[in-house]
Amino acid sequence: MVRGGMTKIISLLVILIVGGLAAWWLTPKPLVNYGYKVVNKIPHDRGAFTQGLLFHEGFFYESTGGYGTSSVRKVQLEGGVVRLRWDLDASLFGEGLTLWDNQLVQITWRSRKGFVYDLDGLKLAREFTYNSEGWGLTTNGVDLFMSDGSDKIYVLNPMTFTNRRNLEVHDSKGPIKNLNELEYIEGKIWANIWQTDDLVIINPQNGRVEGRLSLKGLRSTQDTYGGEDVLNGIAYDADEKRIFVTGKRWAYIYQIELERKSP
Numbered sequence: 001m002v003r004g005g006m007t008k009i010i011s012l013l014v015i016l017i018v019g020g021l022a023a024w025w026l027t028p029k030p031l032v033n034y035g036y037k038v039v040n041k042i043p044h045d046r047g048a049f050t051q052g053l054l055f056h057e058g059f060f061y062e063s064t065g066g067y068g069t070s071s072v073r074k075v076q077l078e079g080g081v082v083r084l085r086w087d088l089d090a091s092l093f094g095e096g097l098t099l100w101d102n103q104l105v106q107i108t109w110r111s112r113k114g115f116v117y118d119l120d121g122l123k124l125a126r127e128f129t130y131n132s133e134g135w136g137l138t139t140n141g142v143d144l145f146m147s148d149g150s151d152k153i154y155v156l157n158p159m160t161f162t163n164r165r166n167l168e169v170h171d172s173k174g175p176i177k178n179l180n181e182l183e184y185i186e187g188k189i190w191a192n193i194w195q196t197d198d199l200v201i202i203n204p205q206n207g208r209v210e211g212r213l214s215l216k217g218l219r220s221t222q223d224t225y226g227g228e229d230v231l232n233g234i235a236y237d238a239d240e241k242r243i244f245v246t247g248k249r250w251a252y253i254y255q256i257e258l259e260r261k262s263p
């Protein structure tokens, strides 16, 4: 009898613990709000209408937009000197940029045309097409993630550029639209929200926004900027865990550290 009673109690405890863990696991975690601290700033070409930014082995690689001003660039960290530059045809508007298998992949805004460059010398290796506007681009090394200004992130095969699945980016209040430049950082997708000072941190499995970073005040501390010259451009140095952000025609690329605000 005693043994039977103990078994029942243990069973009940196991059910309670497993149930509690399941409930905890399934309940959406509250969104974490972050502020920032500037720890370094690097000069940035005021002619660069930044649409894509990444960091690799001591250099930034940058895609710039505008008709007649679109390019892909290799930019030195020290002093922000542009070391290599490939200009796009004036009919094309450069957008997101990522590095996959030692090649740079660049998309364009409305022409549904993308380009692959050899990292060495920024030589054009091949072109590809896709079926949406192109805004931001990043990778986790397995998939490409592409935004188009909506709340969707297209998950693409990096070799064929065909669609594997879509993420619908949302928080507890609904869809998050205007997703722009992207960066894959420590298992999450970071995205600029066009025309705002906010970045969102997205779960790449389900599209849920898990964090929001306000960069309010970052650009007002520097030169004045035109209406289009919004925050855009996130790069991550995975080796030294450095986060860099900039904007279109901004005077600086900022290295920042996050400060958790709430909860």
Ligand SMILES: [Ca+2]
Pocket (backbone or CB within 6 Å): 052, 053, 054, 097, 137, 138, 181, 182, 183, 233, 234, 235
């Ligand atoms: Ca980026």
